[in-house]
Amino acid sequence: xxxxxxxxxxxxxxxxxxxxxxxxxxxxxxxxxxxxxxxxxxxxxxxxxxxxxxxxxxxxxxxxxxxxxxxxxxxxxxxxxxxxxxxxxxxxxxxxxxxxxxxxxxxxxxx
Amino acid sequence: xxxxxxxxxxxxxxxxxxxxxxxxxxxxxxxxxxxxxxxxxxxxxxxxxxxxxxxxxxxxxxxxxxxxxxxxxxxxxxxxxxxxxxxxxxxxxxxxxxxxxxxxxxxxxxxxxxx
Numbered sequence: 001x002x003x004x005x006x007x008x009x010x011x012x013x014x015x016x017x018x019x020x021x022x023x024x025x026x027x028x029x030x031x032x033x034x035x036x037x038x039x040x041x042x043x044x045x046x047x048x049x050x051x052x053x054x055x056x057x058x059x060x061x062x063x064x065x066x067x068x069x070x071x072x073x074x075x076x077x078x079x080x081x082x083x084x085x086x087x088x089x090x091x092x093x094x095x096x097x098x099x100x101x102x103x104x105x106x107x108x109x110x111x
Numbered sequence: 112x113x114x115x116x117x118x119x120x121x122x123x124x125x126x127x128x129x130x131x132x133x134x135x136x137x138x139x140x141x142x143x144x145x146x147x148x149x150x151x152x153x154x155x156x157x158x159x160x161x162x163x164x165x166x167x168x169x170x171x172x173x174x175x176x177x178x179x180x181x182x183x184x185x186x187x188x189x190x191x192x193x194x195x196x197x198x199x200x201x202x203x204x205x206x207x208x209x210x211x212x213x214x215x216x217x218x219x220x221x222x223x224x225x226x
Binding site for chain 1: 118119120121122123124125127128130219
């Protein structure tokens, strides 16, 4: 696994289904963040989970963090066509001076 | 086809920090790896040629103390941008060639932003 590596790279689901994306990293982190990017647009910050947290919720988003496995997951429940976008996880190092992104997961939600 | 994996895909760091970029050949042995830099709307610029087990060969104008290259094995080369500054912000791409081959396979690139 590589720092901030997302899995799967692409995901296609039907509206109403849940979408799960995973992220793995290699080094110790201060926090892990998930971002969304619509085609041709900038990144939108979704949620931040700190290294001492295990789970966070925000609306239809649920993020988990397992520091022992150096992995995180983003779950989008009851997906909508408008959720179609690329989702990136990013890690912040303990020094707080570096934000490292993975390659992203392209999610397509079919109406 | 041969796969070259480059990580991370994107990194944002504060000025003064050092950033390491990895280039791995996943299913073949690469005696030689190449590091390129690409500025917006410009073509790739070869920075250095990395040979396994020996010192990298840098192109003219590329500071070897600034861009440290280590080709420690036949499947891994790393580029470390030391004490990064905003002018180092760029897209860095590696490529690898099979031992005895002529075709180069490219990684997906790393976007470095120094703030």
